[in-house]
Amino acid sequence: MTDMEGCAGILNHDEWVIPDGRHYDQGRRLLTEEVNAAIAGLMDGGATEIVVVDGHGAGGIDPERLDPRAELERGSRRHAYPFGLDAGCAGVAHVGQHAKAGTAWSHITHTEWFNYIELSVNGVSIGEYGQTVLCARELGIPSVLACGENAFAEEARALSPGVVAVGVKQGLLPDGLDELTTDEYRRAKLSARHLSPTRARELIRAGALEAARRLRTDPRSFRYVDLQPPYVRTARFRRYGDAPPWTARDEHPSSFIVLMNMPFTKAEEPPQ
Numbered sequence: 001m002t003d004m005e006g007c008a009g010i011l012n013h014d015e016w017v018i019p020d021g022r023h024y025d026q027g028r029r030l031l032t033e034e035v036n037a038a039i040a041g042l043m044d045g046g047a048t049e050i051v052v053v054d055g056h057g058a059g060g061i062d063p064e065r066l067d068p069r070a071e072l073e074r075g076s077r078r079h080a081y082p083f084g085l086d087a088g089c090a091g092v093a094h095v096g097q098h099a100k101a102g103t104a105w106s107h108i109t110h111t112e113w114f115n116y117i118e119l120s121v122n123g124v125s126i127g128e129y130g131q132t133v134l135c136a137r138e139l140g141i142p143s144v145l146a147c148g149e150n151a152f153a154e155e156a157r158a159l160s161p162g163v164v165a166v167g168v169k170q171g172l173l174p175d176g177l178d179e180l181t182t183d184e185y186r187r188a189k190l191s192a193r194h195l196s197p198t199r200a201r202e203l204i205r206a207g208a209l210e211a212a213r214r215l216r217t218d219p220r221s222f223r224y225v226d227l228q229p230p231y232v233r234t235a236r237f238r239r240y241g242d243a244p245p246w247t248a249r250d251e252h253p254s255s256f257i258v259l260m261n262m263p264f265t266k267a268e269e270p271p272q
Helices: 024-044 128-139 150-159 182-186 197-217 256-261
Strands: 051-053 071-073 092-097 116-121 143-148 164-167 169-171 192-194 231-237 246-252
Touching: 024 092, 024 143, 024 197, 092 128, 092 150, 092 197, 116 128, 128 143, 128 150, 128 256, 143 150, 143 197, 150 164, 150 169, 164 197, 231 256, 246 256
Parallel strands: 051 071, 092 143, 143 164
Antiparallel strands: 116 231, 169 192, 231 246
């Protein structure tokens, strides 16, 4: 699974990760080379088949630059989650991932878009990583590799203990910005200190090699937080244009995956 904002060298949102940004093509190249580093390490460690899912909204992978040993998947399915994962997968890896909304000392901080204040399931705060890997958990697939900004690496370790986490840049600003509108939050967290992309790729390749080695020799070392059904999802959203802030709550008795595919239901206002 790939995203874009968590790569070393991606300096901001509007210029680097959306198609009309002046550095968008360079951003795609940075992501694709980080993905290639992960592919190389996983293959060195014994992987035999790798499917790269382009998970960035506008698209982030340059197909011509992608390591030819991997296949690329892009496009919508009948249900978004679990993004093509099935029980035949040996493991799931993330590259280029950013931290979830509300995370201090992170860069281009958001969950899906900048309108989220917080997303949680059974009281556990999650972001885009959590949405994917907790689907993997339901399918019995370990999360083995998590590459992105430092704050994301910490998030991944907390949600999936044992995962090999590689941080490639450090956000420089705190958070606590619940009062901001969506557009204000989009512009609020754009400061970071980056590794050289070359150094980042070296670390990702080494981390991927270690992840593949451990998956082969000690798969029980990869774990998840303990979530038990029923699954209750709550979300808080920012003011977005003329729409005021609002809260959602939804529940499924047995399946995290089904819950992730359910539309948000506006929560009833508490009695005054």
